[in-house]
Amino acid sequence: MSADDISHPAPTPTASEGEDPLRRVRLDKLETLRGMGVDPYPVSFSRSHQAADLDRYYAELAVGAETEDRACVAGRIRAIRNSGMFIDLHDASGKIQIFSHKDFLSAENLAVVRLLDIGDLIGVEGPVRRTPRGELTINAAALTLLAKSLRPLPEKYHGLADIELRYRQRYLDLIMNPHSRETLRRRSRVVAAMRAYLLSRDYLEVETPMLHTIPGGAAARPFVTHHNALDMDLYLRIAPELHLKRLVVGGLSDKLFEINRCFRNEGLSPRHNPEFTSLELYEAYADYTGMMNLTEEIVGHVAEAATGGLRVSYGGTEIDLTPPWPRRTMAELVLEATGVDFLALAGAATARDAARHLGCAISGNENWGQALEAAFAARVEDRLIQPTHVTGFPRDISPLAKADRDDPRLVERFETYIYGWEIANAFSELNDPLDQRARFEAQMVARAAGDEEAQPLDEDYVLALEYGLPPCGGLGIGIDRLVMLLTDSPSIRDVIAFPTLRPR
Numbered sequence: 001m002s003a004d005d006i007s008h009p010a011p012t013p014t015a016s017e018g019e020d021p022l023r024r025v026r027l028d029k030l031e032t033l034r035g036m037g038v039d040p041y042p043v044s045f046s047r048s049h050q051a052a053d054l055d056r057y058y059a060e061l062a063v064g065a066e067t068e069d070r071a072c073v074a075g076r077i078r079a080i081r082n083s084g085m086f087i088d089l090h091d092a093s094g095k096i097q098i099f100s101h102k103d104f105l106s107a108e109n110l111a112v113v114r115l116l117d118i119g120d121l122i123g124v125e126g127p128v129r130r131t132p133r134g135e136l137t138i139n140a141a142a143l144t145l146l147a148k149s150l151r152p153l154p155e156k157y158h159g160l161a162d163i164e165l166r167y168r169q170r171y172l173d174l175i176m177n178p179h180s181r182e183t184l185r186r187r188s189r190v191v192a193a194m195r196a197y198l199l200s201r202d203y204l205e206v207e208t209p210m211l212h213t214i215p216g217g218a219a220a221r222p223f224v225t226h227h228n229a230l231d232m233d234l235y236l237r238i239a240p241e242l243h244l245k246r247l248v249v250g251g252l253s254d255k256l257f258e259i260n261r262c263f264r265n266e267g268l269s270p271r272h273n274p275e276f277t278s279l280e281l282y283e284a285y286a287d288y289t290g291m292m293n294l295t296e297e298i299v300g301h302v303a304e305a306a307t308g309g310l311r312v313s314y315g316g317t318e319i320d321l322t323p324p325w326p327r328r329t330m331a332e333l334v335l336e337a338t339g340v341d342f343l344a345l346a347g348a349a350t351a352r353d354a355a356r357h358l359g360c361a362i363s364g365n366e367n368w369g370q371a372l373e374a375a376f377a378a379r380v381e382d383r384l385i386q387p388t389h390v391t392g393f394p395r396d397i398s399p400l401a402k403a404d405r406d407d408p409r410l411v412e413r414f415e416t417y418i419y420g421w422e423i424a425n426a427f428s429e430l431n432d433p434l435d436q437r438a439r440f441e442a443q444m445v446a447r448a449a450g451d452e453e454a455q456p457l458d459e460d461y462v463l464a465l466e467y468g469l470p471p472c473g474g475l476g477i478g479i480d481r482l483v484m485l486l487t488d489s490p491s492i493r494d495v496i497a498f499p500t501l502r503p504r
Contacts, residue, residue: 020151022151022152023150023151023152026117026148026149026150026151026152027150029115029117029148030148030150032115033112033115033145033148036108036111036112038112038145039145040145040147040148041146041147041148042144042145042146045072045074045123045144045146046072047072047073047074047123048070048071048072048073049071049072049073050073050091050092050093050094051073051075051089051090051091051093051094051095051096052093052094053093054071054073054096054128054136055094055096055136058128058130058136061128061129061130061136062130063130063131063132063133063134064130064131064132065129065130066127066129066130067127067128067129068127069127069128070125070126070127070128070141071125071126071127071128071138072123072124072125073089073091073096073123073124073125073138074089074091074121074122074123074124074146075089075090075091075092075096075121075122076089076090076091076119076120076121076175077089077090077116077117077118077119077120077121077122078090078095078118078153079118080116080117080118083114084100084113084114084116085099085100085101086098086099086100087100087116087122089122089124096136096137096138097131097135097136097137097138098124098137098138098140098143099131099137099138099139099140100113100140100143101139101140104126104139104140104141105140105141105142105143106142109140109142109143112143112145113143116145117148117149117152118149118152118153119149119151119152119153119175120145120146120147120148120149121145121146121147121149122143122144122145122146123143123144123146124138124140124142124143124144125138125140125141125142125143126138126139126140126141126142127139127141153172153175153176154172154176164501166180167493167499167501168501168504170497170498180494182487183483183487183489183494183495184495184497186306186307186483186486186487187479187483187487187495189302189305189306190302190305190306190479190482190483190486191259191277191479192305193301193302193305193306194259194279194298194301194302194477194479195259197297197298197301197302198257198281198298201255202255203253203255203256203257203281203283204252204253204255204256204257205256205257205258205259206244206247206252206253206256206257206258207258208237208240208243208244208247208258208260209237209243210236210237210261211225211227211234211235211236211237212234212235212236212237213232213234213235214235214456214458215235215237215238215455215456216238216239216241216242216455216456216458216461217237217238217239217240217241217242217400217455218238218239218241218262218264218455219397219453219454219455220238220239220264220265220266220453221264221265221266221452221453222235222236222237222238222263222264222265223235223236223263223264223265223274236263237260237262237263238262238263238264239262239280239476240258240260240262240280241280241400241474241476242458242461244256244258244280244281244282244474245282245429245461245464245469245472245474246461246464248282248284248469248470248472249464249465249467249468249469254283254284254285254470255281255282255283255284256281256282257279257280257281257282258279258280258281259277259278259279259479260277260278260279260280261275261276261277262275262276262277262278263275264276268500269492270490270491270492270493271421271481271484271492272492273480273492273493273496273499273500274500275500276478276479276480276492276496277478277479277480278476278477278478278479279298279475279476279477279479280474280475280476280477281294281474281475281476282429282472282473282474282475283472283473283474284470284471284472285470285471285472286471286472286473287402287412287428287471287473288391288401288412288413288414288426288427288428288473290473291414291426291427291473291474291475292325292327292389292414292416292426293323294473294475295389295416295424295426295475295477296323296324296325296387297323298477299321299387299423299424299477299482300321300322300323302482302486303321303486306486306487307486310322312485312486312488313488314419314484314485314488315419315488315490317385317419319385319386319387319418319419319485320386320387321387321418325386325387325388325389325416326386326387326388326389327388327389327391327414328388328389328390328391329390329391329392330372330373330376330380330390330391330392330393330394331343331372331392332392333376333380333384333390334372334375334376334379334380337379337380337383338358338375338379340354340358340375342354342368342371342372342375343407343409345368347368348366348367348368348371351366351367351368351371351372352364352366352371354371354375355371355372355374355375355378358375358378358379359378359379360374360375360377360378361374361378362374365449365450365451367396368394368396368409369393369394369395369396369397369398369409370394370396370397372394373393373394373397376390381417381420382420383420384417384418384419384420385418385419385420386418387416387417387418387423388416388417388418389414389415389416390414390415390416390417391413391414392404392407392410393410393411393413393414393415394409394410394411395408395409395410395411396409398411398413398427399430399436399439399440399442399443399455400427400429400430400436400439400455401413401427401428401429401430402427402428402429402430402431402432403435411427411428412427412428413425413426413427413428414426418485419485421481421485422478422481423477423478423481423482423485424475424476424477424478425475425476426473426474426475426476427473427474428471428472428473429469429471429472429473429474431465431468431469431470431471431472432465433462433465433466436461436462436465437457437462440455440456440457440458440462441457443455443456443457444456444457480492480495480496483495
């Protein structure tokens with residue numbers, strides 16, 4: 001055994017100028033505990049119950065009653081009263097009161113109790129009782145320090161008021177704010193319910209690359225990285241679409257999905273984070289109308305799983321998720337809101353002028369479809385409060401969707417809006433390889449003209465289409481925004497455990 005293999009006690013930091021005096025007090029206690037032979041950071045602890053288990057099991061235990069039942073619990077100290085005689089211990093499920101008294105604890109354990117602070121993690125074993133005041137309690141017969149907290153928690157009654165600090169130090173936010181814990185737990189239930197719903201309907205879950213040689217599948221600016229061994233640039237995926245459709249070409253499954261992390265090098269806002277989570281799925285022999293029905297089914301299913309019903313409140317507004325949802329074309333919604341019928345306008349210049357007169361920010365290079373989309377975004381989008389499927393998207397902005405059966409300027413695509421946000425996006429997937437190549441080539445022309453979000457030509461994807469992609473419906477649902485809606489969260493940062501922030 002070398003000297004490096006020998007375990008040494010961790011050194012106690014020395015005081016430095018400007019050091020937090022509260023931290024210094026806790027460091028002194030840490031040193032005292034080690035001097036007593038107490039390991040303040042042991043390897044493990046065996047517990048028998050969580051607080052919520054005990055609450056359920058002893059729900060009928062009478063006030064003042066004692067039991068011979070012993071329980072082992074562990075958690076974080078959130079309150080200390082009467083010099084440690086009463087401790088509120090919180091675990092992930094709830095709270096249990098601990099009674100620390102010389103009648104039950106050894107002198108050594110009582111010495112440890114005197115060195116405890118709010119925020120410390122402890123394990124406790126002892127009999128269960130209900131106090132004369134009705135509090136379910138464990139009489140501590142043995143107490144183990146599990147982790148000494150060296151920094152005080154935020155003040156109990158005001159909590160963590162600094163919103164940015166809550167996002168930067170999410171661990172503190174979760175300790176202090178039950179609402180934050182419930183939001184992220186509800187997110188987990190949403191994802192689990194989505195997965196279970198699709199698996200029960202014979203969808204196959206798959207995984208596709210996060211590093212792409214060509215960024216594609218969406219109109220977005222990618223993050224670029226470099227692979228040293230291959231000496232080549234790679235892109236964090238902006239969408240899994242093209243790889244998922246390759247799997248359908250290969251016949252892996254007629255129905256498949258991925259719950260995926262995507263990355264887009266764009267601005268931040270209450271509804272945008274550079275990395276986000278979405279559900280993307282494909283179903284052979286379906287079209288976009290089938291995807292509308294599926295969207296309603298999935299959203300309704302996860303809403304019931306997460307909230308217990310199909311009516312949710314967001315920002316004081318009641319949202320009714322009961323299907324079916326209205327289906328309106330983009331052009332008719334713009335006409336209704338502005339009196340301008342873009343379908344009657346011939347040419348890009350005329351459409352740009354109309355959009356400019358409606359107050360849209362127009363650069364002068366927009367095509368007809370981009371002008372219509374600009375008018376929709378400026379005058380319609382934020383009015384779509386109740387769930388609405390918006391159809392009739394321009395072909396100009398939809399290079400991966402099949403052309404509309406009646407109007408070649410449009411495609412078979414819809415986006416679903418709730419509370420003014422896009423929640424879902426779906427197509428009848430373009431499976432004609434010659435048409436797809438022509439669409440990509442048009443995108444390359446736009447890219448050369450300065451459109452950084454235009455999609456580059458993916459030769460291998462076109463090659464895959466030449467082997468035959470069956471008629472196919474594709475759907476993407478933004479999980480972060482859906483969780484915002486189902487948790488009444490005002491910002492996407494509330495529903496992402498560790499949102500992207502500028503370093504301090």
